Amino acid sequence: MFTSFIVLIILDSSFGFIKYDTGLLKVYDYEVSSFNCQNGFSKTATINFAGTFENQPQVFFYLEKIDLERAELEFKLSITTITVTSFQTLISCAKYRVYRTQIRWFAIDDQRIEVINNFNMINPDDKTFQIKNPNAQYGFLTLTSIHFTGQIDFQLSISSITTNSATVTITKVSGKFANLKQIGYQLVVGVQEAFINLGLMTPTGGFSSGALPIQTNRWFFIALQGLNYNYADNIRIETLFTNTATTLSYTFGAWQGVTETPNRHSQIWIAYQFTYSYKALECFSVRTSRREAFDLTILPPIYLELVSLNQIYTTIGNYNYIINKSVQPVNIVILLGCPNGKKVKAEFNKCNSCSTQKFYSITYNCFNKMNYVGFYPVFKQAFQQYNQLKINMQSSSLEITQVLYDQKITEQLIIKVQILNQ
Template sequence: MLEQIIFLVFVNFSYEQIKYDTGLTLVYDYIHDSFNCQNGYSKSAIIQFSGTFQNIPQVFLYHEKYDWMPAELQYTLSITTITTVSFTITTSCSKNRVYRNQLRWCALDDQRIEVLNNFDMVNPDDKTFSIKNPNAQFGFVTFTSIHYTGPIDFTLSITQITTNSVTVGITKIDGKFSNLKQIGYQVVVGVEEAFINLGLKSPTGAFSSDVLPIQINRWFVIPLQGLNYNNADNIRMQTNFTNTASTKQYNYASWNSIQTPNRHSQIWVAYQFTNSYKALECFSIRTSRKQIIDLSIVPKIYLELVSLNQIYTTVGNYNYLVNKSIMPLYMIIQSTCPNGKKIKADFNKCNSCSISKFYSFTYNCFNQMNYVGFFPKFKQAFQQYNQFKINLQASSVEIIQVLYDQQITEQTIVKLEIVDL
């Protein structure tokens, strides 16, 4: 019996479910006998998570220590596979040698953050990426790989974020940009709560950070965004941390010579959130019924997003993004109510209620009251962009809100149907 109990405990521990994880991988450091990255050498390594994610997580990484040869260096690095229990990094060195490449990685199962990959971009240039979450209006860039043939001086940065895209720019300094043949990086975007960005640092010599108060439920990351390298010695840098229970500090050091002038950011990245993105709630609704002599002259179903100049009367599926400044959101929904039919309508009232979640209406139709109107007003807990899917059919309309929270969900906030009695 005891053996059975021990086995069950072991199984439960092995498959513990996690929502976030982090670690430092040393497998791309020459202290590991199998890593001799030069002359076309390639290596793939599987990095295990400490538990099992429910969904495939987002993974990003940054360098804590590196040592790369001068003159010309070409190495590539990419995350090739991510599962719920591990991810795989593949790197190769075509020109000269990478001695050390210690990588800090972070994995997160949360849709309030999105990681976009641009590994090993040949002929570096500005690039725009599509993003899914319209509320992901903040972010940073983290450098991953490089090919240079001489002195380089560049900085990667986010130059623009909109509700559906993010643009990364790279500085182009005459006489040096042409030596940068390939660059790799990741873009991490998220909601406002996701990041506390302390700004870009540009050390040219010995560097020690301020003593920083620890932010709870956040990782401290220092993504490399650029280098100013004269091509006279190896590119070298190592990060040393001094931690207490309430503070964190780091300095950059090297060996044989000072570290390479670089540009990096100091960012606290949330792995647990307090703001939860919920569907709009209807806090006020007015209804009306009236007689229209000739129903053929009015739309069978009429939907208007008031103040947005958005009117829908034609059968079809539509997508619409409501600006975060539009609150409260006022709608007009009107429907014919033919004799022998009835109208059923539901409006999302309370996200947290276990019962009475909707304002629900049922109206029987007859000739004297054959047109029904609903005039709901919706509110939200805090300012956010609201993404709708609108499905308008001959005898129904449904408004579904797409939500990017810990998971992507869809919730109906309005549903009206013309049905038989």
């Protein structure tokens, strides 16, 4: 593959941390090392990063070259540990021989991408996974291991992604699916900017991608999603790259005189540097009210309503809520008692980029005739996104914090209301 991608690294100028790294692992290849993977053989490999990450990175990979012996073959492959300086893989071959698995790997420290591992799944079936980032609404799958006993014909697909889960399905071709005993794969999800998907390719033998324009600040990734294998020869795929200053291309050609195995794969450009940074909701107006409540004991100490979302909170506790990205602006109602001799202080996030005066700050002293206070803030988003809120409601305070998945996961306070002594 092209050398320029192997050395793509960025350093944090303050601390010397790298943000991403990539390389090619060749030790699981009989032509490169003393690799004889069959009959219960296993081998580990430790891959050192080109520098040190600030946080444990996420690592994902694809099989750039594979040669798997015909007959009943079973091999398992997984990432066993990841640290800030290296990661370790483990391969094992239960029966017949795995001649080679060259692995193109990628590591990134960025929370706009999430890697979910489903290594070595026995009795393959559809499966739903929990995801962290509500804005990770895009993704792809990449095959990592397999066990088969005859002809196979299958394809992995992401059938749905919601704000908290992703479902992976597998085709079940009659007469062939029963021969598929185990598969492993990685599910990679991310924000819209993370991936450019050029679509599904279905080569039946020799294949040429043609010239693909190189995308700035992105890796090229071949996501193997399925195989159509007739059980007549080895499973073989050898990816050969050619690149110019502006384009990339790859071929699947005849390997040792044998046409390569029909497969299904997607062409993905993956961002390792991002343009968009996710920001907290900003309050652009807030209306207030004061009135007399004849009996505060029959009212909730604090009332919170997310207007038009049918979300009302009146009980002490901690809550999580995701506001749909289509809700603009976000209108909120906060009502609370203001007992005589106390004061109410309210703060609303006004400006993410300001160094000072970041909050609207409002304070009311309480007295008998005006003992019930209302705040009606209206928030806007910097750009359309799902907004994940953590709500902490107590008898004399309310805090709403927004969780942001950017290069790091951060939490930013957007609302704080307190009942205080004067």
